[in-house]
Amino acid sequence: MINDHSNSRMATELPTRTTNGDATSQNASGESNFTVKTGLARMLKGGVIMDVVNAEQAKIAEEAGAVAVMALERVPADIRAQGGVARMSDPKMIKEIMAAVTIPVMAKARIGHFVECQILEAIGVDYIDESEVLTPADHAHHVEKHPYSVPFVCGCRNLGEALRRISEGAAMIRTKGEAGTGDVVEAVRHMRTVTAEISRAQNMSDAELRILAKDIQAPFDLLKETAKLGRLPVVNFAAGGIATPADAALMMQLGCDGVFVGSGIFKSGDASKRAKAIVQAVTHYNDPKVLAAVSEDLGEAMVGLNVSSMEAKDKMQGRGW
Amino acid sequence: MDITIGVLALQGAFNEHIQLLREAGQIVASKENNSQKKWIFKEVRTEAELTSCDALIIPGGESTAISLVAQRSNMLEPLRHFVKVTRKPTWGTCAGLILLAEAANQTKRGGQELIGGLDVRVNRNHFGRQVESFQANLDLPFLQKADGDGQDVETSQKPFRAIFIRAPIVEKLLPRVSGIQQDEAKAEETVIAPSRAMDESVAKDITLADVEIMGVLPGRTAAVKDDGMEEKLDAEAGDIIAVRQANVFGTSFHPELTGDPRIHVWWLEQVVEAIGRRKKS
Numbered sequence: 001m002i003n004d005h006s007n008s009r010m011a012t013e014l015p016t017r018t019t020n021g022d023a024t025s026q027n028a029s030g031e032s033n034f035t036v037k038t039g040l041a042r043m044l045k046g047g048v049i050m051d052v053v054n055a056e057q058a059k060i061a062e063e064a065g066a067v068a069v070m071a072l073e074r075v076p077a078d079i080r081a082q083g084g085v086a087r088m089s090d091p092k093m094i095k096e097i098m099a100a101v102t103i104p105v106m107a108k109a110r111i112g113h114f115v116e117c118q119i120l121e122a123i124g125v126d127y128i129d130e131s132e133v134l135t136p137a138d139h140a141h142h143v144e145k146h147p148y149s150v151p152f153v154c155g156c157r158n159l160g161e162a163l164r165r166i167s168e169g170a171a172m173i174r175t176k177g178e179a180g181t182g183d184v185v186e187a188v189r190h191m192r193t194v195t196a197e198i199s200r201a202q203n204m205s206d207a208e209l210r211i212l213a214k215d216i217q218a219p220f221d222l223l224k225e226t227a228k229l230g231r232l233p234v235v236n237f238a239a240g241g242i243a244t245p246a247d248a249a250l251m252m253q254l255g256c257d258g259v260f261v262g263s264g265i266f267k268s269g270d271a272s273k274r275a276k277a278i279v280q281a282v283t284h285y286n287d288p289k290v291l292a293a294v295s296e297d298l299g300e301a302m303v304g305l306n307v308s309s310m311e312a313k314d315k316m317q318g319r320g321w
Numbered sequence: 322m323d324i325t326i327g328v329l330a331l332q333g334a335f336n337e338h339i340q341l342l343r344e345a346g347q348i349v350a351s352k353e354n355n356s357q358k359k360w361i362f363k364e365v366r367t368e369a370e371l372t373s374c375d376a377l378i379i380p381g382g383e384s385t386a387i388s389l390v391a392q393r394s395n396m397l398e399p400l401r402h403f404v405k406v407t408r409k410p411t412w413g414t415c416a417g418l419i420l421l422a423e424a425a426n427q428t429k430r431g432g433q434e435l436i437g438g439l440d441v442r443v444n445r446n447h448f449g450r451q452v453e454s455f456q457a458n459l460d461l462p463f464l465q466k467a468d469g470d471g472q473d474v475e476t477s478q479k480p481f482r483a484i485f486i487r488a489p490i491v492e493k494l495l496p497r498v499s500g501i502q503q504d505e506a507k508a509e510e511t512v513i514a515p516s517r518a519m520d521e522s523v524a525k526d527i528t529l530a531d532v533e534i535m536g537v538l539p540g541r542t543a544a545v546k547d548d549g550m551e552e553k554l555d556a557e558a559g560d561i562i563a564v565r566q567a568n569v570f571g572t573s574f575h576p577e578l579t580g581d582p583r584i585h586v587w588w589l590e591q592v593v594e595a596i597g598r599r600k601k602s
Contacts, residue, residue: 016580033456035456040454043381045336046382062385067386101429102385102427103429124449125450126451279389280393282332283332283366
């Protein structure tokens with residue numbers, strides 16, 4: 001199974017000659033820098049990106065084998081518990097984290113808050129997450145992401161949302177899931193939704209794709225490219241509710257390219273051990289024996305919230321459009 | 322004859338290499354008349370998978386993560402055996418180059434494990450963070466030599482569009498020594514690879530020569546730190562971004578992201594030659 005690339009479950013191969021986004025992102029010499037932006041996302045594949053709130057946690061994440069860390073002021077579980085407006089983190093804290101580790105550092109900006117993005121670019125973070133976990137700053141607009149030299153990752157619940165973000169310049173996509181719950185059900189829902197929509201689009205004629213593009217509010221060219229590839233045209237990670245090695249491997253087997261873990265690590269009993277286990281699970285996601293071994297004796301998982309008993313207003317995934 | 326090429330699939334852009342290898346395999350086959358060769362390209366995550374390979378690519382990714390996962394998956398020693406004891410053809414790109422170096426600096430606090438095989442010191446994230454990542458045209462002399470025979474001259478002369486992502490460079494060529502790189506071990510914040518002796522049975526087929534510079538990136542001297550005259554002189558000649566020593570080849574850029582199979586074609590031909598040499602003896 002592992003070596004079978006004609007795998008019918010889901011096309012996971014992302015061809016290197018994808019052209020999406022190129023035309024709209026050119027530097028002074030008329031050349032695209034989208035390749036360089038998506039290139040870093042490709043280097044993160046098969047890896048785990050961990051939420052951290054200080055330099056000490058960042059070092060634990062790096063030592064556990066994280067491919068990148070996401071610097072933020074409060075993990076989603078605390079944002080949920082404490083309420084209030086959640087904003088971009090203090091640049092001082094982000095810089096401390098950047099100084100503490102040698103792996104890439106990402107940071108979150110509020111949806112539509114292009115000045116927070118300018119600030120993050122000025123600090124020199126490696127990736128910006130325009131994230132629904134923070135309180136949105138614009139009721140209608142997402143950030144125009146192509147002009148930045150820093151690449152962006154954005155969340156999605158379905159194919160239309162993913163393609164709108166890519167069209168705005170996102171070089172990487174993640175499922176939204178339901179952050180800060182430790183409940184993987186929404187991440188699975190979003191991944192399965194995207195996959196099902198793509199396989200439906202694959203059997204459509206151009207004329208039918210035009211109707212679909214209108215219905216899901218996605219650009220036709222990007223939709224056509226996606227249908228041809230049989231997968232999203234950029235790297236796609238899982239996020240929002242992943243708490244165990246088994247959750248991580250589940251998302252990988254569903255066709256994700258890698259995994260974000262937010263509250264799941266530093267809200268659990270033994271953060272370092274759990275982080276290492278999730279890293280091993282993402283590499284060996286197709287090997288149940290390894291998964292069984294790394295799942296053993298991890299201590300307490302984060303307590304978690306059942307998404308099914310939450311009210312719609314408490315969900316973060318509805319932020320953004 | 323089957324030739325099995327593995328791509329280390331612990332983390333990173335391993336699938337991109339497999340895509341280009343498939344393309345390159347077809348080109349190599351079409352160049353040869355009457356070829357009996359069959360290429361097998363496979364992802365490698367375990368020792369058993371590695372043992373079945375004739376040659377290996379270590380892809381780009383996060384070298385820290387690949388190194389830690391290799392350690393915890395009991396793959397570090399099998400990899401050192403593959404590269405340094407049995408001396409099978411191995412190519413590392415970006416993170417792969419770092420892992421194949423005998424010495425590296427700017428690693429994470431507490432250092433990182435290296436496989437080794439190339440007598441060089443690499444400087445991790447040499448150009449800086451992601452905003453400093455870039456593309457550049459490279460003239461790679463080995464590609465032009467390789468394509469002399471009946472190939473379209475224009476194709477072989479065309480510069481290679483190289484993509485550098487948080488890339489390392491070869492900061493210093495090291496002398497060949499028996500055992501570990503002692504002098505490097507003394508330097509602060511530099512990590513070194515452990516020494517593994519070459520298997521005597523392969524010694525007659527492999528000549529451990531000095532490191533060969535296979536490519537340089539001109540005109541980026543500003544980023545080089547001022548730490549010794551010798552290195553400054555090196556820097557003026559351009560940054561070293563491709564090297565070879567015996568069975569090990571390393572590039573600091575990412576041919577797997579370009580869709581240009583020329584380096585993969587060249588490397589597969591090197592692999593065929595290396596296997597041929599061993600068969601003969």
